Amino acid sequence: xxxxxxxxxxxxxxxxxxxxxxxxxxxxxxxxxxxxxxxxxxxxxxxxxxxxxxxxxxxxxxxxxxxxxxxxxxxxxxxxxxxxxxxxxxxxxxxxxxxxxxxxxxxxxxxxxxxxxxxxxxxxxxxxxxxxxxxxxxxxxxxxxxxxxxxxxxxxxxxxxxxxxxxxxxxxxxxxxxxxxxxxxxxxxxxxxxxxxxxxxxxxxxxxxxxxxxxxxxxxxxxxxxxxxxxxxxxxxxxxxxxxxxxxxxxxxxxxxxxxxxxxxxxxxxxxxxxxxxxxxxxxxxxxxxxxxxxxxxxxxxxxxxxxxxxxxxxxxxxxxxxxxxxxxxxxxxxxxxxxxxxxxxxxxxxxxxxxxxxxxxxx
Amino acid sequence: xxxxxxxxxxxxxxxxxxxxxxxxxxxxxxxxxxxxxxxxxxxxxxxxxxxxxxxxxxxxxxxxxxxxxxxxxxxxxxxxxxxxxxxxxxxxxxxxxxxxxxxxxxxxxxxxxxxxxxxxxxxxxxxxxxxxxxxxxxxxxxxxxxxxxxxxxxxxxxxxxxxxxxxxxxxxxxxxxxxxxxxxxxxxxxxxxxxxxxxxxxxxxxxxxxxxxxxxxxxxxxxxxxxxxxxxxxxxxxxxxxxxxxx
Numbered sequence: 001x002x003x004x005x006x007x008x009x010x011x012x013x014x015x016x017x018x019x020x021x022x023x024x025x026x027x028x029x030x031x032x033x034x035x036x037x038x039x040x041x042x043x044x045x046x047x048x049x050x051x052x053x054x055x056x057x058x059x060x061x062x063x064x065x066x067x068x069x070x071x072x073x074x075x076x077x078x079x080x081x082x083x084x085x086x087x088x089x090x091x092x093x094x095x096x097x098x099x100x101x102x103x104x105x106x107x108x109x110x111x112x113x114x115x116x117x118x119x120x121x122x123x124x125x126x127x128x129x130x131x132x133x134x135x136x137x138x139x140x141x142x143x144x145x146x147x148x149x150x151x152x153x154x155x156x157x158x159x160x161x162x163x164x165x166x167x168x169x170x171x172x173x174x175x176x177x178x179x180x181x182x183x184x185x186x187x188x189x190x191x192x193x194x195x196x197x198x199x200x201x202x203x204x205x206x207x208x209x210x211x212x213x214x215x216x217x218x219x220x221x222x223x224x225x226x227x228x229x230x231x232x233x234x235x236x237x238x239x240x241x242x243x244x245x246x247x248x249x250x251x252x253x254x255x256x257x258x259x260x261x262x263x264x265x266x267x268x269x270x271x272x273x274x275x276x277x278x279x280x281x282x283x284x285x286x287x288x289x290x291x292x293x294x295x296x297x298x299x300x301x302x303x304x305x306x307x308x309x310x311x312x313x314x315x316x317x318x319x320x321x322x323x324x325x326x327x328x329x330x331x332x333x334x335x336x337x338x339x340x341x342x343x344x345x346x347x348x349x350x351x352x353x354x355x356x357x358x359x360x361x362x363x364x
Numbered sequence: 365x366x367x368x369x370x371x372x373x374x375x376x377x378x379x380x381x382x383x384x385x386x387x388x389x390x391x392x393x394x395x396x397x398x399x400x401x402x403x404x405x406x407x408x409x410x411x412x413x414x415x416x417x418x419x420x421x422x423x424x425x426x427x428x429x430x431x432x433x434x435x436x437x438x439x440x441x442x443x444x445x446x447x448x449x450x451x452x453x454x455x456x457x458x459x460x461x462x463x464x465x466x467x468x469x470x471x472x473x474x475x476x477x478x479x480x481x482x483x484x485x486x487x488x489x490x491x492x493x494x495x496x497x498x499x500x501x502x503x504x505x506x507x508x509x510x511x512x513x514x515x516x517x518x519x520x521x522x523x524x525x526x527x528x529x530x531x532x533x534x535x536x537x538x539x540x541x542x543x544x545x546x547x548x549x550x551x552x553x554x555x556x557x558x559x560x561x562x563x564x565x566x567x568x569x570x571x572x573x574x575x576x577x578x579x580x581x582x583x584x585x586x587x588x589x590x591x592x593x594x595x596x597x598x599x600x601x602x603x604x605x606x607x608x609x610x611x
Binding site: 087091093095096097098099100101102131132133134135142144148160161162163164301309310311 | 449
């Protein structure tokens with residue numbers, strides 16, 4: 001959000017601590033990470049609150065604090081007037097509902113009179129009614145100048161109102177995560193497969209491992225040299241080396257997991273249909289495990305059929321086929337549909353172009 | 365006459381511009397459902413006099429677009445009052461474009477004519493689609509109009525800035541496809557100033573770059589209207605004094 005390092009900033013990027021809690025529909029009590037136990041781990045990260053798929057959460061609240069010694073600003077400003085010169089708060093950006101605003105917090109000099117060990121205590125609380133927002137909400141703690149003009153004695157420059165003096169890493173609240181690539185399918189965790197954390201038993205020689213649960217998790221093997229660097233790199237997909245290889249690796253993982261995931265989801269839906277022949281498409285979809293429902297909602301188009309229909313209608317149409325036809329759909333349509341949905345052809349073409357380029361076009 | 369209900373096109377996010385094109389060309393119906401909020405339908409009363417005045421047009425002027433934008437914004441007041449988040453639903457915008465204002469979108473954006481009410485190419489049907497990204501919001505034909513009206517309404521409580529917001533395509537995209545366009549007050553100050561004929565396109569572009577550069581070190585959210593206006597004027601006078609300061 002803040003690019004570069006403004007010449008007038010005294011403090012620059014300051015570490016910030018975040019505490020956060022949520023309110024679930026029908027329950028007025030605020031629940032913290034500790035209250036939610038294991039469930040809390042899928043919601044709260046260091047700079048992320050991920051509410052993707054949690055339709056039951058009505059409110060989310062953040063408390064942000066930063067605490068910084070005044071030594072860096074004492075040469076520039078009269079320390080006794082810092083509370084008059086600066087203010088602290090959070091700026092909130094939500095692109096999908098086209099909003100940006102400032103939530104004012106508190107800034108306090110401690111001890112009041114200043115002194116050698118004085119520091120600034122800054123705190124702000126922001127609360128959101130989830131249904132009033134969409135996509136991702138970015139919340140960035142900032143400290144800015146308050147007066148119309150303010151002289152920085154150290155650098156001998158006059159700052160206008162709102163000039164940024166300090167900021168912290170933005171916190172992102174994901175309401176429905178805008179994900180790209182393989183990240184659009186799973187929560188990804190990097191672990192050492194040779195020394196896995198307790199409770200996880202990935203095959204030592206593989207490079208990925210999947211837990212097919214409510215929020216499917218993809219574990220990637222940090223032991224494989226360069227894999228993490230490659231997959232988290234920001235290089236554009238296009239025809240750059242890293243980007244092309246990353247897309248190719250993503251594609252391999254996604255094809256394998258989606259193929260088996262879709263087959264598993266269809267099998268469960270078929271079984272439900274046998275148990276309840278009169279069930280509607282909606283009934284069938286609701287009856288699926290969360291992960292199977294998610295994959296059907298997102299990827300049923302890969303099984304062919306009319307994409308203008310709702311997922312539950314597409315599912316019903318597939319289940320109305322006879323068993324042989326369903327098998328053919330799985331065997332033939334899934335690979336085709338996934339190639340189209342994942343852009344596999346372009347991925348492979350880019351990879352070939354990169355390889356050809358690195359051999360100066362001399363491919364055997 | 366019964367009040368119209370706001371609806372959405374189902375599964376629009378699964379459809380490409382090509383899919384939309386093929387459904388329009390083959391005259392197929394999209395799957396539609398009414399929007400509900402707290403178990404109640406939401407009204408959508410688009411001013412019939414505006415609809416009638418635009419019927420049969422072979423082209424749409426800025427003035428026409430302003431009247432559509434205002435009527436659309438007013439029709440969506442019940443949705444906005446229920447929850448602003450309803451208006452990020454791409455299905456709602458697809459329904460408005462495909463069912464309520466189809467003729468406008470086809471003629472103004474898709475190359476259609478009154479004789480053949482069909483898009484000239486499949487790609488042009490992307491104007492019926494939208495998404496969360498600012499560019500995708502602003503390039504949806506009907507959402508674009510709503511954004512222009514909403515910015516004016518939020519900034520000033522009236523629709524006086526809508527003509528300036530819609531006057532020039534380059535200015536609209538330069539303002540409303542950027543983060544600075546999320547601040548309605550700044551957006552309208554910029555369009556009101558820069559849509560004037562004394563500014564050429566290259567100068568407008570440089571002003572927007574200059575304002576963006578200033579805002580990388582200043583929190584726009586902390587400025588009042590007067591301070592925002594001063595910031596714009598400072599950038600304009602800096603550029604007028606040093607035209608080569610930006611490429």
